[in-house]
Amino acid sequence: MLKAIVALAALVASVSAHYTFPSLVVNGQTTPAWVNVRKTNNFNTQAPVTDVTSLDLRCYDTQTNPTAQTITVSAGSPLGIQSDGTIYHPGVVNVYMAKAPGDVNSFAGDGAVWFKVYEISAVTNGGQSISFPAEGVPGVTFTVPKNLPSGQYLVRMEAIALHVAQSYGGAQFYISCGQVNVVNGGSGTPGPLVAIPGVYTGYEPGILININVGVAVLFLLHRSESLMMWHFFTPQYPIPKNYTQPGPPVWSG
Numbered sequence: 654m655l656k657a658i659v660a661l662a663a664l665v666a667s668v669s670a671h672y673t674f675p676s677l678v679v680n681g682q683t684t685p686a687w688v689n690v691r692k693t694n695n696f697n698t699q700a701p702v703t704d705v706t707s708l709d710l711r712c713y714d715t716q717t718n719p720t721a722q723t724i725t726v727s728a729g730s731p732l733g734i735q736s737d738g739t740i741y742h743p744g745v746v747n748v749y750m751a752k753a754p755g756d757v758n759s760f761a762g763d764g765a766v767w768f769k770v771y772e773i774s775a776v777t778n779g780g781q782s783i784s785f786p787a788e789g790v791p792g793v794t795f796t797v798p799k800n801l802p803s804g805q806y807l808v809r810m811e812a813i814a815l816h817v818a819q820s821y822g823g824a825q826f827y828i829s830c831g832q833v834n835v836v837n838g839g840s841g842t843p844g845p846l847v848a849i850p851g852v853y854t855g856y857e858p859g860i861l862i863n864i865n866v867g868v869a870v871l872f873l874l875h876r877s878e879s880l881m882m883w884h885f886f887t888p889q890y891p892i893p894k895n896y897t898q899p900g901p902p903v904w905s906g
Contacts, residue, residue: 671699678733701825742814771795798906800841
């Protein structure tokens with residue numbers, strides 16, 4: 654009975670509380686949903702990408718019209734990416750950018766053109782604990798590198814949920830790509846450059862990982878007008894001693 658309850662709880666956790674990232678935050682103002690961000694395939698379902706070899710890993714827009722309005726941001730200024738709720742699941746965040754050779758509206762992001770500008774990793778304590786600072790936040794804000802060359806870019810949000818990542822293909826990627834025109838830029842050379850898909854195999858220790866030090870299960874039984882509840886806890890060890898952030902290092906300019 655307990656095994657069945659644990660399995661049911663894991664299933665519910667894997668399909669509930671999903672999210673998208675439809676807005677940017679520029680000059681302190683949150684843009685309307687899907688105006689400056691390319692509408693993703695999951696704009697209604699909120700379902701994640703789980704296949705790291707899929708083209709959907711890039712901007713998740715293979716089934717939509719992948720266009721948006723381009724908004725101007727200044728190099729060295731804050732840029733935010735906002736969810737439609739919160740980053741509900743425990744996991745980590747990567748933000749990538751890719752410079753368009755011309756008009757970003759016609760830029761698909763093909764090839765090794767992506768570089769990482771921001772990340773939120775896990776916090777470990779030598780096997781005593783693991784926590785995820787990105788869990789529960791409504792979005793992220795980072796500084797556009799001051800030395801980033803001026804031009805039009807895709808900015809790609811990637812939240813990797815790790816709550817069921819103990820088996821291959823279990824990590825859930827929540828993705829969106831915004832369009833920005835960077836002004837007042839510098840003469841830096843962003844890198845290292847990676848291709849998306851291609852940056853991950855799915856076997857990276859930060860993607861294929863068991864973070865579940867225990868499974869808490871809430872079992873409800875309706876009896877007449879009352880609701881009875883039991884909590885079960887099944888420990889799973891060991892706690893990861895360290896965490897390796899997926900992807901290349903951050904280019905800060």
